[in-house]
Amino acid sequence: MNTVKVFKNATIINGINSDVVKEGMVVVDNDRITYVGEYNAEYLKLHENEQLEVIDVQHKIIMPGMIDAHVHLTLEGEAQYLEKLIVEDAKFTILKGLKKAEKMLRAGFTTVRCVGEKGQIDVHLRNAINAGIVNGPNILASGKAITTTGGHGDMLPDGIRFDGISTIADGMSNVQLAVREQLKLNVDNIKLMATGGGMSPGDAKISQLTVEEMAIAVKEAEKFDIVTAAHAIGREGINNALQAGVRTIEHGTYIDQDGIHFMKNHDVFLVPTLAAFKTIKYGEAAGVPKHHLEKVQSFERAHIDNLKRALDAGVKVITGTDAGTPFNYHGENAYELEALTNVGMTPMDTIIAATSRAAEALKLEDRGVLKEGYIADLIIVDGNPLHDIMLLQKKVEKVYKNGQEVTFVE
Numbered sequence: 001m002n003t004v005k006v007f008k009n010a011t012i013i014n015g016i017n018s019d020v021v022k023e024g025m026v027v028v029d030n031d032r033i034t035y036v037g038e039y040n041a042e043y044l045k046l047h048e049n050e051q052l053e054v055i056d057v058q059h060k061i062i063m064p065g066m067i068d069a070h071v072h073l074t075l076e077g078e079a080q081y082l083e084k085l086i087v088e089d090a091k092f093t094i095l096k097g098l099k100k101a102e103k104m105l106r107a108g109f110t111t112v113r114c115v116g117e118k119g120q121i122d123v124h125l126r127n128a129i130n131a132g133i134v135n136g137p138n139i140l141a142s143g144k145a146i147t148t149t150g151g152h153g154d155m156l157p158d159g160i161r162f163d164g165i166s167t168i169a170d171g172m173s174n175v176q177l178a179v180r181e182q183l184k185l186n187v188d189n190i191k192l193m194a195t196g197g198g199m200s201p202g203d204a205k206i207s208q209l210t211v212e213e214m215a216i217a218v219k220e221a222e223k224f225d226i227v228t229a230a231h232a233i234g235r236e237g238i239n240n241a242l243q244a245g246v247r248t249i250e251h252g253t254y255i256d257q258d259g260i261h262f263m264k265n266h267d268v269f270l271v272p273t274l275a276a277f278k279t280i281k282y283g284e285a286a287g288v289p290k291h292h293l294e295k296v297q298s299f300e301r302a303h304i305d306n307l308k309r310a311l312d313a314g315v316k317v318i319t320g321t322d323a324g325t326p327f328n329y330h331g332e333n334a335y336e337l338e339a340l341t342n343v344g345m346t347p348m349d350t351i352i353a354a355t356s357r358a359a360e361a362l363k364l365e366d367r368g369v370l371k372e373g374y375i376a377d378l379i380i381v382d383g384n385p386l387h388d389i390m391l392l393q394k395k396v397e398k399v400y401k402n403g404q405e406v407t408f409v410e
């Protein structure tokens with residue numbers, strides 16, 4: 001028999017607007033939210049014949065589980081990742097990926113979008129999690145990212161191909177084939193490399209997949225009603241990706257006014273991945289390859305300035321950490337909200353970016369909001385993140401996914 005959970009004495013942040021309910025109550029029946037609002041004795045009386053489990057939240061915060069729109073389960077925050085990426089068998093990577101997925105769930109991230117994985121491990125982890133075999137967040141899988149010969153993700157000498165986070169495709173028909181190979185695995189997202197990147201040698205600003213190549217990828221993805229993400233650092237590549245019709249721009253470092261206007265007018269979402277700049281803090285002394293460090297340093301200023309311009313113009317910004325990149329560890333995902341407050345967003349804005357707005361970007365129609373009828377992905381936080389956003393990194397006490405409390409084995 002299913003028990004209905006009643007959370008009482010809750011302070012509710014709903015994830016979609018800045019209303020805060022002080023003496024709040026949330027009711028969850030099976031995996032769905034059936035009531036959100038003020039304490040409601042009448043509601044309880046009406047349902048008194050049902051088996052109710054009453055949970056006294058003691059005026060802690062209840063808010064939607066958070067969403068990280070950009071993670072890699074293959075990588076693990078190491079300064080030098082390349083050798084391991086080549087020699088490690090994907091069957092081993094998947095077992096390690098499981099632990100990383102669990103860490104993110106424990107940190108209050110009930111949904112994560114993987115954007116390029118060795119051995120398409122995200123697809124298999126997602127399937128195991130959805131089947132209830134293992135613990136983990138909702139995974140939106142991309143399988144492998146799609147890149148060009150010599151593009152971001154293809155950083156090895158000529159003749160060496162390996163099972164990395166990307167698959168290589170040049171020309172429209174090859175890109176179409178590569179997309180279909182991911183779609184065959186029932187991916188939830190297609191990730192496209194529109195420009196070079198910080199973690200590959202060479203110019204990160206240079207354009208890679210063309211407008212036409214990305215457009216055919218978007219068209220294939222849209223047949224299945226799934227979203228698309230473009231890794232895009234340089235101005236031209238960002239605009240190429242926008243013209244091709246992608247749903248989210250990842251990083252967006254050198255976005256110009258045209259790009260900003262386009263995003264604003266066409267409801268394209270920006271995932272600035274500020275957490276990826278942790279690399280600079282730890283630097284070369286910690287073994288970050290010089291080519292990577294120099295590039296990331298040169299990006300940071302432009303990245304912050306352009307992000308502020310995009311925010312001022314009203315571009316929809318959502319949370320994504322690029323977890324797995326150097327020193328950017330799984331489970332520390334809520335750092336992104338702190339970083340977004342440092343560029344001028346209010347704590348409430350960052351919470352909306354991590355919940356309802358991220359759900360909108362990823363077309364998750366019934367997640368990311370505490371509202372009747374939505375799926376009960378919610379967290380309990382000890383202390384008010386509206387006063388101190390860092391509490392989301394330290395004080396997430398309980399996590400409920402699909403209406404069930406998640407328990408963790410140490």
Ligand SMILES: [Zn+2]
Pocket residue numbers: 070071072115322
């Ligand atoms: Zn990434």
